[in-house]
Amino acid sequence: MPWFGEGATVGGCYGAPRKTESRMAFIIAVAQRKGGAGKSTIAANLAAAFAERGENVALLDMDPQRSLARWDEVRGRASKARPLHFEAPSGWRVPGILDRLRREADVVLLDTAPHDDTDARLAVRAADLVLVPLQPSAADLWSMDATLDLAKKEGRKVSLVLNRAPASGRLLDQVTAEIHARGLPLAEAALGNRTAFAQAFMAGLGAVEAAPKGVAAREVRALAAALRGWKDD
Numbered sequence: 001m002p003w004f005g006e007g008a009t010v011g012g013c014y015g016a017p018r019k020t021e022s023r024m025a026f027i028i029a030v031a032q033r034k035g036g037a038g039k040s041t042i043a044a045n046l047a048a049a050f051a052e053r054g055e056n057v058a059l060l061d062m063d064p065q066r067s068l069a070r071w072d073e074v075r076g077r078a079s080k081a082r083p084l085h086f087e088a089p090s091g092w093r094v095p096g097i098l099d100r101l102r103r104e105a106d107v108v109l110l111d112t113a114p115h116d117d118t119d120a121r122l123a124v125r126a127a128d129l130v131l132v133p134l135q136p137s138a139a140d141l142w143s144m145d146a147t148l149d150l151a152k153k154e155g156r157k158v159s160l161v162l163n164r165a166p167a168s169g170r171l172l173d174q175v176t177a178e179i180h181a182r183g184l185p186l187a188e189a190a191l192g193n194r195t196a197f198a199q200a201f202m203a204g205l206g207a208v209e210a211a212p213k214g215v216a217a218r219e220v221r222a223l224a225a226a227l228r229g230w231k232d233d
Ligand SMILES: Nc1ncnc2c1ncn2[C@@H]1O[C@H](COP(=O)(O)OP(=O)(O)OP(=O)(O)O)[C@@H](O)[C@H]1O
Pocket: 034, 035, 036, 037, 038, 039, 040, 041, 042, 063, 065, 067, 112, 113, 114, 163, 164, 165, 191, 192, 193, 194, 195, 197, 198, 201
């Protein structure tokens, strides 16, 4: 669903891009070495939540697994889907696309692969913020170090976000305590373990579109607002 560049609907329902030199998108790379931590779910849901806020959103699938490309394909037939710009670039095309999107979008979300390949590095390098999802588990906690090291090496800011988090519990307390002890920034807004996320994804939607009044939608909105506040600081 393009809203600029080739194939864009001119002056149409996709919202006219504001092309000023001063415009700089907020680029968020969702990255975490641990497979299945929730990167694609969070990237898609944040994209829908930012779109709901009236922002011009671009979502890039930089994972060769291409789960978001499938999501976008289904999305094309979903009547509740808000317009957002989707691309699944790889290799040499990535830097050029990111340069363009930085000028033309409000928010750019990059979904990355679990392994540390060249594209994941490019994503982290381009990002204003590296958002690292982790489920409250030792495996997620320990495997995020590779991502944190990469972000540090590239001089990127980082925020962790708890995904599939229970409202309370000993494991949650332990994981949170370790994050704080290491002085790592943790987003206050966490996402719970909710089938609404999986259901919305299956329908090519974000939770804010599929079930706008649900708890999952509220959680994603809170995360989007927190991240926006972070950028506007
Ligand atoms: N908050 C959540 N509540 C319920 N299910 C979730 C949540 N987050 C993710 N899931 C489910 O967990 C699985 C893995 O999520 P997802 O594909 O987003 O992870 P990923 O980090 O992108 O994985 P990969 O590393 O393979 O790219 C999916 O089945 C997804 O539906």
